[in-house]
Amino acid sequence: MNTLVLASGSPRRLQLLESFGYACTVIKSTIEETMDETMSPEHIAQELALSKAQDVQRTLDEPRVILAADTLVSQNGRLFGKPGTIDEARACLQLFSGSVHQVTTGVAICDGSQQQLFYQTTDVEFWRLTEEDIERYISTKEPYDKAGGYGIQGMGGLFVKSIKGDYYTVVGLPIAAVYRHLKDFGCLPLVSVDN
Numbered sequence: 472m473n474t475l476v477l478a479s480g481s482p483r484r485l486q487l488l489e490s491f492g493y494a495c496t497v498i499k500s501t502i503e504e505t506m507d508e509t510m511s512p513e514h515i516a517q518e519l520a521l522s523k524a525q526d527v528q529r530t531l532d533e534p535r536v537i538l539a540a541d542t543l544v545s546q547n548g549r550l551f552g553k554p555g556t557i558d559e560a561r562a563c564l565q566l567f568s569g570s571v572h573q574v575t576t577g578v579a580i581c582d583g584s585q586q587q588l589f590y591q592t593t594d595v596e597f598w599r600l601t602e603e604d605i606e607r608y609i610s611t612k613e614p615y616d617k618a619g620g621y622g623i624q625g626m627g628g629l630f631v632k633s634i635k636g637d638y639y640t641v642v643g644l645p646i647a648a649v650y651r652h653l654k655d656f657g658c659l660p661l662v663s664v665d666n
């Protein structure tokens with residue numbers, strides 16, 4: 472059975488794949504993540520995922536199944552990556568307060584002979600946040616390595632009123648869709664017989 476090369480430095484993506492039984496080798500891509508903001512979030516997320524996968528593919532001596540992903544947040548046509556400063560983190564959370572935004576994760580899987588690109592988008596609705604909610608949250612430092620400046624799987628989950636779509640897409644990898652695509656590459660999770 473084929474094991475997976477995860478072309479991502481995201482601890483969440485590794486944890487998710489491992490918790491669903493995939494054996495992974497991590498090789499982080501070193502591409503500069505630039506985006507053409509005139510393109511749709513779906514297009515950008517898939518293109519960035521593909522660039523990450525291809526970057527790692529170039530470093531390998533033999534063909535392996537490589538998976539890469541990219542997560543972007545958008546609202547009313549505006550794109551939000553990872554906040555670089557406290558002001559950017561605050562601005563994201565103020566905009567998301569009491570409203571709905573979209574989280575899109577694009578995924579690229581390739582093995583040298585075939586490549587598959589897909590994405591999923593989930594709507595996330597936030598409760599109305601107070602200034603204190605936002606300041607306390609920013610002080611956790613949780614926003615900085617996450618698109619849109621929050622983590623639904625962490626303290627950011629306290630702000631989420633509802634979601635429409637796949638939860639794992641928000642965390643950074645739509646695992647059920649990934650499972651379906653990985654089967655085409657002969658890559659299956661290990662199944663424990665203990666439980």
Ligand SMILES: Cc1cn([C@H]2C[C@H](O)[C@@H](COP(=O)(O)OP(=O)(O)OP(=O)(O)O)O2)c(=O)[nH]c1=O
Nearest residue numbers: 479480481541542617618621622623641642643
């Ligand atoms: C919205 C949201 C994003 N995120 C994370 C998922 C991604 O790790 C990150 C978006 O940045 P990405 O550029 O997609 O990924 P990354 O830089 O962490 O890792 P790599 O490029 O090496 O693959 O935001 C959460 O963990 N929880 C959330 O609720």
